[in-house]
Amino acid sequence: MATVSRAGTSERFGFIQKHGKQIGISYLCHWLKISRSGYYTWLDRPLSHLISNNCNLSKKIIRIYHDSRGTYGSPRVHQALKKQGVAVGKKRVERLMRALKLRARVVKVTRRQPGLKRFKQRGKNLRLDLPAPQSVNQMWVADITYIKVKESYKFLSVIMDLYSRRILSWSLTHTRTTNDTAKVLNRAIRMRNPDPGLIFHTDRGIEFTGKGFRKVLKKHHMKPSVNRLGFCTDNGHMESYFHSLKAELIRGRTFNSMKELRTALNSYINHFYNKKRLHSGISYCSPVEYEMMSG
Secondary structure, three states: OOOOOHHHHHHHHHOEEEOOEEEOHHHHHHHHOOOHHHHHHHHHOOOOHHHHHHHHHHHHHHHHHHHOOOOOOHHHHHHHHHHOOOOOOHHHHHHHHHHHOOOOOOOOOOOOOOOOOOOOOOOOOOOOOOOOOOOOOOEEEEEEEEEEEOOEEEEEEEEEEOOOOEEEEEEEEOOOOHHHHHHHHHHHHHHHOOOOOOEEEEOOOHHHHOHHHHHHHHHOOOEEEEOOOOOHHHHHHHHHHHHHHHHHHHOOOOOOOHHHHHHHHHHHHHHHHOOOOOEHHHOOEOHHHHHHHOO
16 A cells, blocks of 8 residues: 555565464565565665655545544545645545545434324425525524434434524424424524524424424514425435434444433534534535635
8 A cells, every 4th residue: 555654564574474484574575586685775765756645645634534523435535635725636535545444434324114194284395486595594494303312212303504504403302392393493593583584494293383383483484384295305405414413423323311412412513513514515615614605
């Protein structure tokens, strides 16, 4: 591998095991049909410009990969390098990450299929006839997912600004009621103070279509919007967010208490996802960075 140091190469040449016996430099040089003097000359020769550059670039890649908590693949690592002013091709980043055995933490995320419910027929999907939002506080989306703590499931409610993909408010609770989601909504409203007319899109779950929640929307002059019946993809941005959250943080981990899970969520959402994680849908910026760029 290009990034291996000569010291590491020397160790491997000097201490290779074969049939339980150590093989020395003399034997290897004889086997490879090279002179010992030639080997030592090569060992003392300065690294080539390409190998030196690959070593330095590999260090940057490793740092970015670990800063992303192991969630970045080569496309996002490449974009992060560009933000640092490093001019490098995508293929080169791919090759070095393969050589370094760095792979994005991607876990297959499954979703438990709930029993069939008879959803209320009222409500329209206002998103269908509108273009993508052009600024913050034009359209918010929300959803609920469940996360296992010991032997029971807890419920995570999340509100996202669709323009920047920023998570505005979230809550981890034992229950999934209109009271729980209304509290999350009120926190987002206090944080952003949106103008009247904001579209608030969700699925048709009772947590978002119930009287208590709709009362908060009406009070702040927000327009409720819901998925079409049978079209979960109408709220695809939230589905995608939960997929990323579970693949990058939840799957493969065991949480023994609500406090432990809440601490992990706070670190991921507030400090990594909103402030650092690069999003392909917003020009490989973080949500906070994208909002600052947009004025």
